[in-house]
Amino acid sequence: MEPRAAGAFRRALPGVASGLALWIALSCAAGEGQPPRFPRPPGDAAQAAAPHRQVLRAIYEELIEIDTTEARGSCTEAAQAMASRLLAAGFPAKDVQVLVHPDNARKGNLVARLRGTGAKRPLLLLAHLDVVEALRRDWSPDLDPFQLVERDGFFYGRGTSDDKAMAAIFVANLVRYKQEGLVPDRDLIVALTADEEGGAHNGVAWLLANHRGLIDAELGLNEGAGGRFRQGKRLFNGVQASEKVFQSFALETINKGGHSALPVKDNAIYRLASALSRLSTFDFPVSLSEVTRTYFARMAPLEEASTSADMKAVLATPPEPGAVARLSASAYYNALMRTTCVATQLEGGHAENALPQTARAVVNCRILPHESVAEVERTLIRVVGDDEVRITKVMAPQPSPPSPLTPSVMQPLEAITRALWPGVPVIPIMGTGATDSLYLRRAGIPMYGVSGLFSDIDDVRAHGKDERLGVSALYEGQEFLYRFVKSLAGGG
Structure with a gap:
């Protein structure tokens, strides 16, 4: 889940704070996590659920085995395959559309609608079809x-966790609602889109600009969080309510150069290297928001004693420096506490036997949503401290507002989490990366990153080698989203 940054920061933090405070007051106390299990309904209901799992399994396999990478894949093929599934389930053609970007025939997007009574504005169910590159030689020899x-309780394949599980679940559950004759209070819109992971044809941005009416909604669900477990023990079910701002800067220095046989101290590469060295030792100050403060408060009881104490200590005003230093050793906790900037690309010089005339680096920043890009x-x-190193934005900043954690969303989320996984708390999360929720939040549609898909907090394989998702996690996520969407949709 990594688009180019998007969104526009608005005056939403007060809404997040008030909604979060009300939710905390209404929610139950966090308890101990439970070992992973599939929540089977009693008696004949367990057998009745089996066909829906079989439908999901078939859809999931079909999606995984369609290559949707930027280099050679086709999101259009995947969108058409899902459209065929829905049409075969009895959805009218007017409610199942594959919309292809006019500049690239491989960048297709599916938009499907289950019509409700219209008593409420629609609910958007968003997932992306594209996946990051995966080469056969980079994976284990027995995996493609x-x-x-x-195998061994897991599904392996590119996109198994990011993000074809949610895409498959939304399609399978839409078929299930159709078979049940569900007529909700609001339309349910499933949008499966292209180029979330990068590329020039982002489906959500294009749909908002050209087909806004097809995906306009009161609120929506997307990736961005999920459940986490450690050593077989469930820790929490996450809901992503905000994201950091993606912003890259170019650092560049220019020199007259010369012959490498006659070196001088004023060297473009050395000057840039010194600037990057100063940046590498700098940390932005800790700055917690309502979402991240609640995250640490709710995670503290779930961590071992020393980490728990540090989490409580960073909530003090000011945060305890020793606790900050210890938590910062975790890349994730460090990213939650502060803005981060890191060098990601480097180039310089033009010939082996010439002094460099230019040197350039890209520094990628992930900025806290309540902090200023400027x-x-x-x-x-100030940190670079060299007027000869020019710093410019690689692209215009596009922050997004947080989504308010209102009781209308949080109460059913808490209740369903308790029903499926007793004692597991719901914890709000600020995304340290980025998702397509940014575009929709910017457009005024609150988005919530929530899936009910549990994964190992210490073994994250999305975007990497041997990506996988637990078999039971897939089916539990299906049941969770089936119930949660129905609750948000209302009606019978």
Whole structure:
């Protein structure tokens, strides 16, 4: 889940704070996590659920085995395959559309609608079809990233966790609602889109610009969080309510150069290297929001004693420096506490036997949603401390507002989590990366990253080698989203 940054920061933090406070007051106390299990309904209901799992399994396999990478894949093929599933289930053609970007025939998007009474505005169910690159030689010898393999309690394949599980679940559950004759209070819109992971044809941005009416909604669900377990013990079910701002800066220095046989101290590469060295030792100050403060408060009881104490200590005003230093050793906790900037690309020089005339680096920043891009740029200039190193934005900043954690969303989320996984708390999360929720939040549609798909907090394989998702996790996520969507949809 990594698009180019998007969204526009608005005056939403007060809404997040008030909604979060009300939710905390209404929610139950967090308890101990439970070992992973599939929540089977009693008696004959368990057998009745089996066909829906079989439908999901078939859809999941079909999606995984369609290559949807930027280099050679086709999101259009995947969108058409899902459209065929829905049409075969009895959805009218007017409610199942594959919309292809006019500049690239491989960048298709599916938009499907289950019509309700219209008593409420629609609910958007968003997932992306594209996946990051995966080469056969980079995976284990007995695994092909574009063949679904079920082994030792896991599904292996590119996109098994990011994000074809949610895409398959939304399609399978839409078929299930159709078969049940569900007529909700609001339309349910499933949108499966292209280029979330990058590329020039982002489906959500294109649909908002050209087909807004097809995906306009009161609120929506997307990736961005999920459940986490450690050593077989469930920790929490996450809901992503905000994201950091993606912003890259170019650091560049220019020199007259010369012959390498006559070196001088003023060297473009050395000057840039010194600037990057100063940046590498700098940390932005800790700045917690309502979402991240609640995250640490709710995670503290779930961690071992020393980490728990540190989490409580960073909630103090000011945060305890020793606790900050210890938590910062975790890349994830460090990213939650502060803005981060890191060098990601480097180039310089033009010939082996010439002094460099230019040297350039890209520094990628992930900025806290309540902090200013302009202030981060001023901080970079101060830390680099060299007027000969020019700092410019690689692209215009596009922050997004947080989504308010209102009781209408949080109460059913809490209740369903308790029903499926007793004692597991719901914890709000700020995304340290980025998802397509940014575009929709910017457009005024609150988005909530919630899936009910549990994964190992210490073994994250999305975007990497041997990506996988637990078999039971897939089916539990299906049941969770089936119930949660119905609750948000209302009606019978």
